[in-house]
Structure formats: structure tokens, C-alpha cells
Amino acid sequence: MDYYSTDYSAYVICASGIWLLLGLFAGYLNANRGNSFTVGCLLGALLGPIGLIIVLLLDRNDSELERRSVASGQTRYCPYCAELVRQDAKVCKHCGRDISHA
Numbered sequence: 001m002d003y004y005s006t007d008y009s010a011y012v013i014c015a016s017g018i019w020l021l022l023g024l025f026a027g028y029l030n031a032n033r034g035n036s037f038t039v040g041c042l043l044g045a046l047l048g049p050i051g052l053i054i055v056l057l058l059d060r061n062d063s064e065l066e067r068r069s070v071a072s073g074q075t076r077y078c079p080y081c082a083e084l085v086r087q088d089a090k091v092c093k094h095c096g097r098d099i100s101h102a
Contacts, residue, residue: 026051
């Protein structure tokens with residue numbers, strides 16, 4: 001075996017695994033911020049640590065997070081002021097009206 005002939009396959013496999021994990025982690029973070037999992041995966045997998053930083057700098061999609069919260073049954077809208085409140089709330093924290101029977 002020559003001094004310059006080194007088998008780099010283990011390094012390539014390890015690096016590929018790390019970049020794949022970065023992509024999955026970036027996708028997970030992006031999805032939890034109300035954005036697309038796929039976009040986060042692509043940014044993380046293609047750009048590595050820079051993609052992860054970009055995902056962290058992206059704005060949260062509050063309307064999507066709100067929609068998911070209502071769809072899961074964790075929250076609901078106050079019938080009087082239309083603000084988001086917890087499902088088990090008795091009084092609206094925004095307008096102060098009784099919503100236990102609404």
C-alpha cells in the first residue's frame with residue numbers, strides 16, 4: 001500500500017451521515033416553527049451547519065402554529081373577542097368574559 005493511497009470510504013460515509021442528521025434536525029426545527037419540514041431538510045442537508053443557522057433565523061409562521069393548535073384541540077377561539085384561549089379556559093384572558101358555556 002502506497003503512502004498516498006488511502007481508503008476514504010469510511011470518512012465519506014461518516015460525513016454523509018452527519019449531513020443527513022443535520023438535514024433531519026433542521027427539518028424538525030423548521031416544522032416546529034410552523035414552516036415546511038421539507039425546506040428545512042433541504043437547507044440542512046445541502047448547506048450543513050449554515051443551513052441549520054438559516055433555519056434558526058427564519059421567521060416563525062404563527063398563523064400555521066395557531067391553526068395546528070386549534071386543530072389538535074389544545075386551544076379554541078373566544079366567541080366574544082375571537083382571540084385564542086386554552087380549550088379548558090373558563091374566562092377569556094383577553095376580554096375577561098365567561099366562556100365556560102360557550
